[in-house]
Amino acid sequence: MSKTTRATLALQQAGISFTVHTYDYDPQAERIGLQAAEAIGADPSTVLKTLMVTVDGKPACVIVPSDKEVNLKKLATALGGKAAQMMKPADAERMTGYHVGGISPFGQKKRVPTLIEESAFAHASxxxxxxxxxxxxxxAPRDAAKFLDAKIxxxx
Incomplete structure (x- = not known):
């Protein structure tokens, strides 16, 4: 089933090769990324979650494997900051234009610094x-990083 969103349109317009995978979203799932991995039959380390954060009060987007937790200290350091924290859900929705559980790094309303966990690059896709x-x-993770101008x- 084909789905068109701001994210898929942005990828298409950039000429990025990708495939679309739909699944039954469970709003009661404790960890949304892990539920998505199970639903599409993928290794959780290949299903990346998109997190919106602030570093020293400035917004950023972080992409990490769904089976891992971001280390806020390492994140702050990677962006040259002192302190990082998760963005409040309402703020993340307002900034990205997406709903929590459906936040994509692609096609966000406002472009912010983006980081991708280096372990994602161990996978071809x-x-x-x-x-x-x-x-x-x-x-391909390299295509995502290039499109997002992301720091690894x-x-x-």
Missing amino acids: VFINGGQRDLQVKL AALI
């Missing part, structure tokens, strides 16, 4: 949210 709660896009760093 990864899944990243496609802009809604039941949609993942599969693409050890974040877990």
Whole structure:
């Protein structure tokens, strides 16, 4: 089933090769990324979650494997800051234009510094949210990093 979102349109316009994967989103899931991995039958380390954070009060986007937690100290250091914290859900939704559980790094309303966990590059392809709660896009991590002008760093 084809789904079109701001994220998929942005990738198409940039000429990025990707495939779309839909799944049954479970709003009761304790960990959304792990639920997505299970639903699409993928290794959780290849399904990346998109997190919105602030570093010294400035917004940033962080992409890490769904089975890992971001280390806020490493994140702050990677962006040259002192302190990082998770963005409040309402602020993340307002900034990105997406709903929590469907936040994609692609096609956000406002471009912010983006970091991708270095372990993602051990895989030929990864899944990243496609802009809604039941949609993942599969693409090469290098293509995602190039498109997002993302910094690659050890974040877990």
